[in-house]
Amino acid sequence: VIQLGMPSRTVVTTCAYCGVGCSFKAEVQGSGDDTRVVRMVPWKDGGANEGHSCVKGRFAYGYASHRDRQLSPMARDSIDDEWQVVTWEEAITRVAEGFLALREKHGVGSIGGISSSRCTNEEVYVVQKMVRAAFGNNNIDTCARVCHSPTGYGLNHAFGTSAGTQDFASVEQADVMLVIGANPTDAHPVFASRMKKRLRAGAKAIVADPRRIDLVRSPHVEAALHLPVRPGTNVAFVNAMCHVIVTEGLWDEPFVRERCEDADAYLAFIAGPEHSPEATQDVTGIPASDLRAAARLFAAGPNSAIYYGLGVTEHSQGSTMVMGMANLAMLTGNLGREGVGVNPLRGQNNVQGSCDMGSFPHELPGYRHVSRPEVREIYESLWGVTLQAEPGLRIPNMFDSAIGGSFRGLYVQGEDIAQSDPNTSHVEAALRAMDLVVVHDLFLNETARFAHVFLPGASFLEKDGTFTNAERRINRVRPVMPSRVGKDEWQVVCEIATAMGYPMSYAEASHIMDEIAATTPTFAGVSFARLDAEGSMQWPVTQAAPHGTPTMHVGSFVRGLGQLTETVYVPTTERANRRFPLVLTTGRILSQYNVGAQTRRTPNSTWHPEDVLEIHPSDAELRGVTSGDVVELSSRVGTTRLTALVSDRMPAGVVYTTFHHPVTGANVVTTENSDWATNCPEYKVTAVQVEVVTQA
Numbered sequence: 205v206i207q208l209g210m211p212s213r214t215v216v217t218t219c220a221y222c223g224v225g226c227s228f229k230a231e232v233q234g235s236g237d238d239t240r241v242v243r244m245v246p247w248k249d250g251g252a253n254e255g256h257s258c259v260k261g262r263f264a265y266g267y268a269s270h271r272d273r274q275l276s277p278m279a280r281d282s283i284d285d286e287w288q289v290v291t292w293e294e295a296i297t298r299v300a301e302g303f304l305a306l307r308e309k310h311g312v313g314s315i316g317g318i319s320s321s322r323c324t325n326e327e328v329y330v331v332q333k334m335v336r337a338a339f340g341n342n343n344i345d346t347c348a349r350v351c352h353s354p355t356g357y358g359l360n361h362a363f364g365t366s367a368g369t370q371d372f373a374s375v376e377q378a379d380v381m382l383v384i385g386a387n388p389t390d391a392h393p394v395f396a397s398r399m400k401k402r403l404r405a406g407a408k409a410i411v412a413d414p415r416r417i418d419l420v421r422s423p424h425v426e427a428a429l430h431l432p433v434r435p436g437t438n439v440a441f442v443n444a445m446c447h448v449i450v451t452e453g454l455w456d457e458p459f460v461r462e463r464c465e466d467a468d469a470y471l472a473f474i475a476g477p478e479h480s481p482e483a484t485q486d487v488t489g490i491p492a493s494d495l496r497a498a499a500r501l502f503a504a505g506p507n508s509a510i511y512y513g514l515g516v517t518e519h520s521q522g523s524t525m526v527m528g529m530a531n532l533a534m535l536t537g538n539l540g541r542e543g544v545g546v547n548p549l550r551g552q553n554n555v556q557g558s559c560d561m562g563s564f565p566h567e568l569p570g571y572r573h574v575s576r577p578e579v580r581e582i583y584e585s586l587w588g589v590t591l592q593a594e595p596g597l598r599i600p601n602m603f604d605s606a607i608g609g610s611f612r613g614l615y616v617q618g619e620d621i622a623q624s625d626p627n628t629s630h631v632e633a634a635l636r637a638m639d640l641v642v643v644h645d646l647f648l649n650e651t652a653r654f655a656h657v658f659l660p661g662a663s664f665l666e667k668d669g670t671f672t673n674a675e676r677r678i679n680r681v682r683p684v685m686p687s688r689v690g691k692d693e694w695q696v697v698c699e700i701a702t703a704m705g706y707p708m709s710y711a712e713a714s715h716i717m718d719e720i721a722a723t724t725p726t727f728a729g730v731s732f733a734r735l736d737a738e739g740s741m742q743w744p745v746t747q748a749a750p751h752g753t754p755t756m757h758v759g760s761f762v763r764g765l766g767q768l769t770e771t772v773y774v775p776t777t778e779r780a781n782r783r784f785p786l787v788l789t790t791g792r793i794l795s796q797y798n799v800g801a802q803t804r805r806t807p808n809s810t811w812h813p814e815d816v817l818e819i820h821p822s823d824a825e826l827r828g829v830t831s832g833d834v835v836e837l838s839s840r841v842g843t844t845r846l847t848a849l850v851s852d853r854m855p856a857g858v859v860y861t862t863f864h865h866p867v868t869g870a871n872v873v874t875t876e877n878s879d880w881a882t883n884c885p886e887y888k889v890t891a892v893q894v895e896v897v898t899q900a
């Protein structure tokens with residue numbers, strides 16, 4: 205029920221859902237603990253949304269006051285015990301003493317932390333600082349590990365920085381859009397509207413996705429060329445695109461010669477006959493004539509832009525594919541101006557920011573490797589500690605080490621790893637094996653079933669800070685109401701570090717941003733005062749670009765020359781076989797968000813009350829499946845049950861589901877396979893079988 209009334213005041217803040225980063229004017233009644241949001245009005249001056257919004261940002265904020273919110277710290281000695289409410293002081297003492305004891309007994313590498321892409325930049329920064337300065341190691345990772353870590357790796361390799369190249373407004377200059385492994389209408393709705401507006405104005409779309417997503421079916425994008433790429437074959441696909449462009453002489457020779465490195469080796473590689481559309485069509489499933497048409501269209505531009513999502517990154521070759529798309533953009537000279545570029549559509553509200561803030565185990569803030577002494581020195585002198593030069597554990601390494609007995613204690617903030625990470629039984633075994641699991645969250649989520657201490661978190665309506673969206677735009681998050689748990693999350697983290705013997709404190713969140721700006725070159729000109737004055741800014745914000753940088757790599761790349769890379773296609777080991785003859789791929793729908801912890805506690809839950817399994821009519825008929833049947837979905841690692849939906853959106857041989865609900869748990873069946881460079885899980889390819897359990 206949406207209750208309307210006259211607001212007594214308004215606060216401009218940022219949506220806590222997807223990476224579009226829409227600004228809203230929260231209309232508020234009451235004060236103190238009685239503060240109530242009347243409605244969220246999309247903010248007309250929002251840099252990313254210009255007054256538009258979707259059903260999540262506009263209506264799905266009620267989780268912040270949901271009765272499931274846990275507002276008190278809790279603790280227990282064993283995960284088999286009942287939770288006991290404790291004071292903040294007791295909770296923080298238990299956490300600090302627990303981590304110190306584990307470090308003492310099992311070594312400095314036995315503890316670590318996971319930061320959240322839903323939290324503010326300031327919160328993420330203090331978590332990585334706590335791990336590095338108080339825990340004494342680099343065992344800090346972020347939930348970006350399981351989504352866009354290949355983006356960070358691949359774009360840094362090709363261009364020298366781990367971020368998208370353009371701003372959203374750039375799409376208004378695009379003549380051709382290659383949309384690959386992304387479903388913007390569901391996952392990034394406000395930006396999808398901007399894309400559709402441009403398509404209505406005559407731009408062309410090439411949609412590479414196994415499913416006939418909405419962008420293909422929308423009447424106003426009839427011109428879209430749909431290429432149903434088989435899951436797991438993206439690299440073969442992009443190589444074939446580049447092969448056509450090179451062998452048909454469609455490449456931008458002046459751009460490549462002037463701005464790229466290793467051009468001759470790459471050109472010889474990609475011209476090889478094994479990359480031709482004819483040679484690869486049986487692999488990718490794309491008829492050679494369609495692929496040639498797509499390559500010619502993209503090369504003709506004149507402005508051609510690439511937009512991609514997790515259908516690119518969540519593969520065993522996710523990082524290779526990001527480099528492959530960088531190759532395509534460089535080959536065709538589509539970088540360094542409006543309307544072009546390689547543009548990741550980031551999933552979570554602050555996944556860009558959580559990566560920027562140094563929450564990877566190998567990088568300090570600003571994507572600077574921990575092995576660089578001159579970078580460590582900046583933080584060592586400011587923080588008064590000696591930092592480790594060796595990268596720490598990634599999330600999957602933490603799980604493996606926990607099962608092996610060497611990793612014993614984990615702090616996890618705003619992330620439900622027991623639901624969101626692949627191969628649930630493996631994750632649960634790892635959590636069970638740890639001596640101390642600390643969950644810092646709004647709700648007693650699935651991970652909290654394995655926790656010893658629960659620290660209540662604050663919702664976005666209670667936070668002061670910043671989120672950074674997919675176009676590197678730093679948006680202000682302003683408190684609409686006081687923290688319902690009595691403390692800010694960054695304050696709790698500082699208190700844990702202090703109780704561990706490393707004093708850490710800030711008077712207010714803006715001081716954390718001041719420290720970020722003082723130590724991170726790309727944030728040099730950022731402060732809350734400047735953001736409040738300018739509305740938002742896109743990093744890098746430097747002396748040379750005092751108001752930010754909408755378009756990157758103008759004239760030269762951050763790394764100097766762009767890196768063309770020989771992207772060798774290596775098939776995934778996860779293949780359909782006699783026992784598991786179908787391939788499962790996963791994704792999201794419009795009304796829900798990721799593990800659903802937020803949206804399931806709002807009116808949006810009525811629009812998608814359960815995850816369903818989409819299956820092609822021929823695969824359904826073969827198995828006697830009709831829509832509404834309960835089916836068993838099984839892979840080599842697990843089995844779950846879902847309701848079937850027979851759909852011609854699917855290609856034959858591929859099934860699809862979402863992962864918004866814990867009961868059905870798509871990640872019960874996804875496997876341990878991951879990207880070779882970053883360990884991002886291969887969520888998009890799981891060999892499965894489907895069998896009817898109960899007929900509708």
Ligand code: SF4
Pocket residue numbers: 219220221222223224225226253257258259260261262392393394395
């Ligand atoms: Fe929020 Fe994304 Fe919807 Fe904008 S498009 S309102 S950021 S969920």
